[in-house]
Amino acid sequence: MTPPTEISKGHNPLRSEEDKRLPRIAGPCSVVLFGVTGDLARKKLMPAIYDLFHRGLLPPGFSLVGFARRDWEDQDFMQIVKESVKERARTGYDEEVWTNLADGIRFVQGTFDDASAFENLATTLKELEDSRGTEGNTAFYLSIPPGSFAQVCEQLETAGLTKPSEAKPDAWRRVVIEKPFGHDLESARELNAIVESVFPPDSIFRIDHYLGKETVQNILAFRFANQMFEPIWNNNHVDHVQITMAEDIGIGGRAGYYDGIGAARDVIQNHLLQLLAITAMEQPLTFDAKDLRTEKEKVLAAVKLPQDLAASTARGQYAEGWQGAEKVPGFLQEEGIKPDSQTETYAAVKLGINTRRWAGVPFYLRTGKRLGKRVTEIAVVFKNAVTPFDENQTEELGRNAIVIRVQPDEGVTMRFGSKIPGSNGFEVRDVTMDFGYGSAFTDSSPEAYERLILDVLLGDPPLFPRHEEVELSWKILDPIENFWASMDAQPDQYESGTWGPQSSDDMMARDGRHWRMP
Known part of the structure; x- marks a missing residue:
């Protein structure tokens, strides 16, 4: 095998001033x-x-x-x-x-x-x-x-x-x-102290494979390389944001790990809060690791928990049901799970961000197993427009939205209103405009671990969380976990193949909103 002859300096392509087409090649290692x-x-x-x-x-x-x-x-x-x-x-x-x-x-x-x-x-x-x-x-x-x-x-x-x-x-x-980087704030601090006593902070790479996905990294390009989006990316125009990571599988053979951990610790503390930070962060001075971390940490530090956790969180366990054509067992029937387990397989939370850009805009995060389909997405939902149309003309019109699909069909969808051709009068309904990575680029996207391993070998950690981010994330989640533990009750049941417990829909309904159907 003959390697490429031109070797880049190993800088992140988002911030390198060299030709972006040159490959980043690791040195001897x-x-x-x-x-x-x-x-x-x-x-x-x-x-x-x-x-x-x-x-x-x-x-x-x-x-x-x-x-x-x-x-x-x-x-x-x-x-x-x-x-x-x-x-x-x-x-x-x-x-x-x-x-x-x-x-x-x-x-x-x-x-x-x-x-x-x-x-x-x-x-x-x-x-x-x-x-x-x-x-x-x-x-x-x-x-x-x-x-x-x-x-x-x-x-x-x-x-x-x-x-x-x-x-x-x-x-x-x-x-x-x-991951996991601990199971709460105290354990995360202990873990950080152990590792940093042996390796200097700049030599520690905490892997969150979601941050290696092309679509996640493209959020930075989508926001900061396009003039049309950034001016409306704020509370003047955005009604709310939904961040979803849904899986259609159960726990499989992970009972030993999963029981006692649950959906919130497994996914919200790391993946979803990282997606929230990237979605809500201010434009960094550069795409150097230090500047990116600074802006993400500002967002996490500004996250505000709702006062009423009972009304603004939901948790559930999947019950038996049908996943496609297959009859599947419930969580409590899975091998290795205690019949009285209070571990949640579904978690949803409502968070605020106390900054000038996002004050008043709720961020809804949800994750679960045995849901309707496998999908991860960020949906930025906009406020209703003030229009001259009457209700009859817009009864099929929803809110405008920008949906960033992280997986499996990576891309971006925009939802907006359009006149129905040939309709009587001036009727408007939702239409979509879609961008897909698979159809727009001939090269297949690298697997997330390819990018992350290469970043480690290059010493280039632009999106790797440092211990400050990890601890800020636990500060957000710990009060929710403590509240759920104080309830001393099993999570609400939801049928496998559906989209979670009724309590999650009720949480949205209290705000006059509803979950998107991906």
Whole structure:
């Protein structure tokens, strides 16, 4: 495989002053992957690394080291990676590409409490530095439960792996952490303290895969590169905003993780509050990481909880029902779930943002499992226009809206009123104008983990949340979670395949609004 000859400086393309068509290519480096036997590693991380290598965005000497307790040799781990790549790689399997990548694959057997295993890891990384030219640059990807973060970080520090060697003083060492970032504010602070005691803040990358999606990053371009939208992106024109992440699947085999966590902690605290921050933030001075974080943190700090949490939140559990043509069990019937579990599989909240731009505009966030379809979207719904039309002429006209579709059909839809052709009089109804990534661009969008892993290796963290954002998010969610816990009751039931409990519709109805049907 011949990599591209022109190498960019690794700046984010949103802020680079170089030709945006030049690829961002990582320099010499290796990735150590903890948790290689997990679903995330097999389904997302390994294929993403291969796809980056296939696209020429990783150096020829790039190396991947797996760490696990399995009694494997290098070739055993290599086979696991190969199977994952063949099954899930976006760019397709290529034998020559695979052979070049496989030359740099190693495996270290051990447990997190085994100091000798981390010494072996250090020896392996030194061998790769000498034989593959990684120059000592290493990213440690912790695709493991948060409870193990402290032990792994301490072992890495003891083995001398958190700082560059004297022979390579300019080498970098970085750590990647998957959500959840704690389960409340106190635990998030403890987790941050543990990781930052070993790695400097600029070397810590907290992964929220939603922030790697093209559509999420396109919100910045949509807002700040187009004069037609920004002037109306405020409380003078916007009635409310709905942010939805709906799944049509149940908890699957995640009972051990999900029970006691729930929809709000699993999705609202990170994904949806990040989408809220990007939607509501002011224009940053630049698209550097520091300036982006500053504006997102301002939004999260300005979020205002409603006084009446009973009227402005809703939670539910999916009951048995039909998901398409399949009869599915309810949450309380899922294997591993306690029959009296109070964990919610659906959560909806109403939030305000106490800034001049957004004062008085409610932001409605909802997420749930076993809902009508899989969809994630941001809907900015505008106020009714003052028009000369009478009610009969506009009875089929709703509110104007801009809907940013994050997944699965990435794009933007605009809803506005148009005269019905040939109608008697002057009747107006809703029509839509649609932009789809798939039809507008010939290149397929990179998978979110491709972009995020590449950002880590480039040291370019424009949308990665820092601990300040994580803590601000927990400050928003903790009072809601505490209120729900004080109720000491099971969440409302909703039939699988529907759009959530009646209490969620009632929450909207109190404000004279209703949820969109995606």
